Amino acid sequence: MVTTAENRVPEAAPPDEWQPRIVAFLCNWCSYTGADLAGISRIEWDPTVHIVRVMCTGRMDPTFVAKALELGADGVIISGCHPGDCHYQEGNYKALRRVHLLRRLLKDFGIDPQRLRLVWVSASEGVEWAKTANEMAREIRSLGPMRADA
Amino acid sequence: MTTDVKTKPKLALYWAASCGGCEIAVLDIKEKILDVDAAFDIVFWPVAVDFKVKDVEAMADGEIDVCLFNGAIRNSDNEYMAGLLRRKAKILVAFGSCAYEGCIPALSNTTTRAATLDWAYRDSPSTDNPDDTRPQEETEVPEGTLHLPAFWETVRTLGQVVDVDYSVPGCPPQAHQIWGVLEAVINILYHGAPLPPKGSILGAGDKTCCDECPRTREEKKISGFVRPHQIIPDPDKCLLDQGILCMGPATRSGCGGLCVSVGVPCRGCYGPPPNSRDQGTKMVAALASVIDSEDPEEIDRILDGIVDPIGTFYRFSMGTATLAGARRGVSAHVSADERVTP
Numbered sequence: 132m133v134t135t136a137e138n139r140v141p142e143a144a145p146p147d148e149w150q151p152r153i154v155a156f157l158c159n160w161c162s163y164t165g166a167d168l169a170g171i172s173r174i175e176w177d178p179t180v181h182i183v184r185v186m187c188t189g190r191m192d193p194t195f196v197a198k199a200l201e202l203g204a205d206g207v208i209i210s211g212c213h214p215g216d217c218h219y220q221e222g223n224y225k226a227l228r229r230v231h232l233l234r235r236l237l238k239d240f241g242i243d244p245q246r247l248r249l250v251w252v253s254a255s256e257g258v259e260w261a262k263t264a265n266e267m268a269r270e271i272r273s274l275g276p277m278r279a280d281a
Numbered sequence: 282m283t284t285d286v287k288t289k290p291k292l293a294l295y296w297a298a299s300c301g302g303c304e305i306a307v308l309d310i311k312e313k314i315l316d317v318d319a320a321f322d323i324v325f326w327p328v329a330v331d332f333k334v335k336d337v338e339a340m341a342d343g344e345i346d347v348c349l350f351n352g353a354i355r356n357s358d359n360e361y362m363a364g365l366l367r368r369k370a371k372i373l374v375a376f377g378s379c380a381y382e383g384c385i386p387a388l389s390n391t392t393t394r395a396a397t398l399d400w401a402y403r404d405s406p407s408t409d410n411p412d413d414t415r416p417q418e419e420t421e422v423p424e425g426t427l428h429l430p431a432f433w434e435t436v437r438t439l440g441q442v443v444d445v446d447y448s449v450p451g452c453p454p455q456a457h458q459i460w461g462v463l464e465a466v467i468n469i470l471y472h473g474a475p476l477p478p479k480g481s482i483l484g485a486g487d488k489t490c491c492d493e494c495p496r497t498r499e500e501k502k503i504s505g506f507v508r509p510h511q512i513i514p515d516p517d518k519c520l521l522d523q524g525i526l527c528m529g530p531a532t533r534s535g536c537g538g539l540c541v542s543v544g545v546p547c548r549g550c551y552g553p554p555p556n557s558r559d560q561g562t563k564m565v566a567a568l569a570s571v572i573d574s575e576d577p578e579e580i581d582r583i584l585d586g587i588v589d590p591i592g593t594f595y596r597f598s599m600g601t602a603t604l605a606g607a608r609r610g611v612s613a614h615v616s617a618d619e620r621v622t623p
């Protein structure tokens with residue numbers, strides 16, 4: 132792959148048009164079900180949050196986060212079962228450690244670590260999920276597009 | 282590809298932004314260098330033979346059979362030479378960590394061109410430059426105009442500037458691996474051995490450094506990191522088990538476990554292991570699995586023991602670091618049409 136000026140990301144749209152793009156990785160057993168509940172209950176949340184289902188937050192390779200940001204995401208949410216509730220016992224603790232270290236890397240790369248958020252949302256917390264998504268969208272709107280961190 | 286044995290295949294070696302270690306590494310193959318000389322016509326090798334750039338410019342396109350190119354692309358001259366040698370060589374090899382993944386020169390991608398130049402010409406303690414003289418791309422002197430290469434904002438890998446056929450990792454590549462690569466090239470050119478698939482990594486293994494390490498591993502549980510000078514490590518036990526940050530789990534095999542066999546943690550010079558696009562995030566994954574805590578505050582305390590995470594995790598691969606590209610809006614891996622745009 133040859134990187135030239137031609138394959139830079141196009142300039143972001145002017146601030147009044149700009150909408151964030153947030154990727155949310157939700158574990159299958161708690162958070163995805165929680166978001167599903169929010170949907171069934173017709174609770175709306177910010178449409179800039181796009182959900183990807185993973186089996187467990189322990190499956191979240193830090194590379195996925197880096198790749199999402201590389202491909203144009205402005206923020207990433209990882210959401211799993213509450214501590215002690217992971218379907219695979221320990222996946223969420225592993226995610227916790229990874230996120231703590233990854234946030235340090237983000238900072239060193241000049242990327243605001245707030246762009247990566249780890250939360251716990253259970254299968255019954257539809258309202259909680261919507262709140263999380265909205266908060267993150269608000270946060271990323273105030274941070275602006277990724278490239279503005281420069 | 283077979284070559285008429287009467288005319289020896291042509292070999293070129295070049296250095297761009299590099300320390301010169303890769304050049305020395307080629308000589309580390311010792312008397313086998315005579316075999317190389319017997320097998321190839323060395324047409325360009327600034328460190329060892331006296332051909333000039335104009336000699337290369339005068340060649341027909343594709344006239345050089347193989348070019349081993351070491352060094353990263355830091356300035357306009359590096360980029361010109363990359364383009365020139367790409368045109369003149371049938372097979373272009375990114376040789377060594379700088380050309381392959383940026384290596385030490387690319388660590389400056391964590392900062393800006395301006396800050397790099399300020400440090401080098403004004404702020405570093407060893408700089409004595411009261412007039413703040415800076416390199417100029419053009420300088421008028423009575424004899425005419427002098428030119429210096431333009432210093433780019435970022436350091437790129439060879440593969441980010443021109444099309445690369447193969448890569449040889451290592452800082453520097455180890456002599457036995459270099460000889461292995463040259464021998465393979467000889468077999469291809471003289472005996473019609475098949476070319477490896479384009480894009481292959483040559484001169485390295487397909488596992489991790491841990492797989493070549495003689496130390497005994499236990500199930501890792503780390504409750505704190507130490508730096509190598511702070512303890513006398515057990516000579517037989519895994520260094521990471523002892524809390525010393527060792528890049529082994531996130532590094533490609535190939536060196537034979539050189540550093541770890543003599544008590545020094547692996548610094549990661551063979552780049553990310555197979556099937557991994559990013560050495561740093563690979564290391565994050567590996568380390569987070571072995572830290573022995575489930576408490577956020579304690580985790581942070583343990584992580585405080587990692588001095589300079591990005592400089593450590595990407596010491597050799599900053600040129601292809603996904604997050605550095607994400608931050609600049611340039612991808613080390615992704616082409617324009619793969620990118621999602623709003």
Ligand code: SF4
Pocket residue numbers: 490491492494495496498518519520521522527528529530541546547
């Ligand atoms: S982490 Fe380092 S010391 Fe431990 S097995 Fe891997 S290479 Fe060897």
Ligand code: SF4
Pocket residue numbers: 452490532533536537538539540541546547548549550551552
């Ligand atoms: S042990 Fe690691 S740093 Fe040392 S030569 Fe091997 S890959 Fe490079």
Ligand code: FES
Pocket residue numbers: 158159160161162186187188189210211212216217218219220222223
């Ligand atoms: S299954 Fe939900 S975090 Fe592991």
